[in-house]
Amino acid sequence: MVILGRVLETGTVQRQAATRGNVVQFKSVGLRYGSGPEVLQDIAFTLPAGSFHFLTGLSGAGKSSLLRLMYLAQRPTRGRVLLFEKDTADLARSQMPALRRRIGVVFQEFRLLDHLSALDNVALPLRVAGVSETDVQRYVPELLTWVGLADQLHAKPHTLSGGQKQRVAIARAVIGRPDLLLADEPTGNVDDQMAMRLLYLFEELNKLGTTVVIATHNEALVTRFRHPRLIIDHGQVSQVAPL
């Protein structure tokens, strides 16, 4: 935990002035794909800076869709999505990269770059943001070691097991110490012990000010880590206090 704290605290380079206010705000948001039914209906909630939520719901309920709205891979069909108190509908295309650098995402399908090593994959957000190579070489291996991949620094994704890929994806999401971390089923491919360890990582990050949302089916984790929940059911989101 000590090492992790150091990596996260001193290591990540993009630290901004601590975010205040509401990081995510949904105002009567509706989402429909094509001409299908509304997958999300009249969603309204607010995630204040520094909060930590689990996002649960049956398979196909709309968890990934909700996260996609938050990381701007999807536009709502109605209503407004505000990030860091700015309406995302008003954003010009050229303003998106800067905003996206403040958001770390663990994708349900990992989405690692196959031709880059684990190290280069994790370094990507730093390099895109123009962080110096010295810093990259200092902090990336440290974080990968922490998630148990010290031996796989230079392995390409196709040589990694499912759970190893998932951990690389998580490292890539947190390395930039984002203001908002969105993780979609981040423990579906790892054993319970590793799942625990990864949850600690998210909590550590949260303590440093990152707002965290984790979509998961793992009831054991939700019960063990007492954080409020967002539950999606039939297109509606309800906020529920920790169990």
Added chain:
Amino acid sequence: MVILGRVLETGTVQRQAATRGNVVQFKSVGLRYGSGPEVLQDIAFTLPAGSFHFLTGLSGAGKSSLLRLMYLAQRPTRGRVLLFEKDTADLARSQMPALRRRIGVVFQEFRLLDHLSALDNVALPLRVAGVSETDVQRYVPELLTWVGLADQLHAKPHTLSGGQKQRVAIARAVIGRPDLLLADEPTGNVDDQMAMRLLYLFEELNKLGTTVVIATHNEALVTRFRHPRLIIDHGQVSQVAPL
């Protein structure tokens, strides 16, 4: 359960004379990737026809590798792998397709064809085997309905949620009623209730004679369904009776 039984019993068209003897036999198999260390060492075990095993082990232990050896996506670096009592080393390239049609695989990353609907994805093994279109249209929708995708018959994979994709992948693996079913983490993206339902599907298939191997991290499932385990640890496989 009744419906499922019917689909599986009467529906799948490739039924062969019931397989007997040993479906899978590993004889002092070793596997190393490139010049790395041996991921699997001196593996020797036998899976008799009609058996049902869970395959467990930490993330990166070698579960997917072991399954890949069984579905011939990977050749062992030493030792012999026998399928249906034939040495796979002796197989000509032209004999592989016929053998592969007897094996159903649920991949950890699903591997659905993006341009085909759920129905066409599931129909693929039947069509490749030359099954009549009437039969395809009769049994595929029935099976998809059973895994809860009645509304998504014609949806393309990229419009499906993670759990829905996983279920399509499972349906594709079982539709041909294979003699050997290999499932790699088939419940990582679905909720516990759906996981249960899918396990019933595998059991049903097993009762009809299919040999089943399921790699999973889900301890709850392994405890609930009392089947023998294959445990991989440090490159060694041990067979353990049900808990």
Added chain:
Amino acid sequence: MIGRRSDLPLAKDSTGRFLPLLVALMVFLSAVAVAGVIVLEGMIHRWDRDVAGTLTVQVTPAAGNPAESARLTDERVNAAIAVLQATPGVASSRALPKDELLALLQPWLGSMELLRDLPLPRLVDVTLDQRAHVDVDALALKVGSVPGASLDDHRVWLSRLIAMSRTIEWLAMGALALISAVTSATVIYATRTGMEVHREVIDVLHLVGAQDDYVARQFADRAFTLGLRGGALGLALAIPAFVAVSQAGRRLEGGFVPDLSLPVYGWALVMALPLVAAFLAMMTARITVHGTLSRLP
């Protein structure tokens, strides 16, 4: 670390082998076409000057005894001159005096004295208006209607050759346009498939905060390199071809085919082709990537 350059694994695509090859062919063909057009243009220009400047009509002597023959021949010459002067675009026409005619024949016939009284063919020099376009073919027909008169067929033939050269020139330019279009299409195609192959990578780069240009630049740089490499190869193939043709041309120095070697500006143009191709490839790639990306969310 090779840094940002390696974010997209473009170097491993089969485009790396294919695009240079295609650009090489295109540059080779373009070079041949450009050189051909320049040479033809020069030829046509000279011929045009010849044809446009002057024509010769020749009138064979009429049969009969010397006096009558001379009178009839004079009549023919005058008739031909009348036809010529009625033709728009003909500036002047003048029958060649016998002296000049004899001077022309002299190298053929050792001594001249005996020829003085011979019924010789007569020549009429025609000057054309430089600005007017004269249909030499039609004129030849008209002149032919005068008995014994005919337009010098070397000139008629030249004017037809010009027409044909122009057709070939248009063909060459058409081929050039087609080649440019296909080269662009190829680069667009290669870029699009490149983006298709690397769609996932591009998506992820975006999601971690890369700008469109970060991606476009990588494709554009690569297209430029590949274009230049291919262009250089194409040029390397084209130059021996030129040398061979102009060598063959030089051996014709006596014939009507003029100097086939390129003027300096022609060489400059041909030498610039690889750069043009590389630039075309780069711009096409850049525009394609930006266009494709701006359609993403």
Added chain:
Amino acid sequence: MIGRRSDLPLAKDSTGRFLPLLVALMVFLSAVAVAGVIVLEGMIHRWDRDVAGTLTVQVTPAAGNPAESARLTDERVNAAIAVLQATPGVASSRALPKDELLALLQPWLGSMELLRDLPLPRLVDVTLDQRAHVDVDALALKVGSVPGASLDDHRVWLSRLIAMSRTIEWLAMGALALISAVTSATVIYATRTGMEVHREVIDVLHLVGAQDDYVARQFADRAFTLGLRGGALGLALAIPAFVAVSQAGRRLEGGFVPDLSLPVYGWALVMALPLVAAFLAMMTARITVHGTLSRLP
């Protein structure tokens, strides 16, 4: 269901638009090159016959009084014949009798009687050995060393034109070879990228038990269709080009450029080009797919 045909989503690839365009250009260029080679070949053949068959040496009369001039001129003619007969490949050489000479001059000069005693230029007919290759250029030089004698320069010039046409012919054949190579390379490229784009799909098809040929057939069929489509387009572009050139050529009927229209077998060859291209594309795709697949586990 469209059945097995749709297992690979090839129809949506950008290859569908690009490959026909490229094949069209290639077929267009091939058609032009093939037609060019056939026409040139025909021309060269005719010219070759002319040049190979006979040559003419002309000897201008020497100056001086008629008798002396005649004697000196005869000497010159004999010297020229001596030179010719010493040249390997010259089958025979014969001085044209004065009668024949006068007959040749007749259309130029109305009456002949007065010419009988004129010192006229003399002509020597040379027959070449059909089998031997005679360097006409070198022969012209040798003949030129005899005072007053020169080889008919039309023939010399034709032989040079043949040399140049041969060069152009080789160039066209080179271009044709290059074009075939690039077309194959393009199909290989398109197939490889197609397989790269659809690698996942192909992998899965294999794992569910599809044969290699199940995949190869889909690529090959598609390449054939695209090749044929492109070939037809290219031919459609080439035909107007031919018509324009042969139109221009026909207007030259009087000149040395012979009939530019294609013989029937030429048309058949050109018409077959789209099929050839489609077939080439299909075989290339098939071989590429099988080659690539056999390297998979």
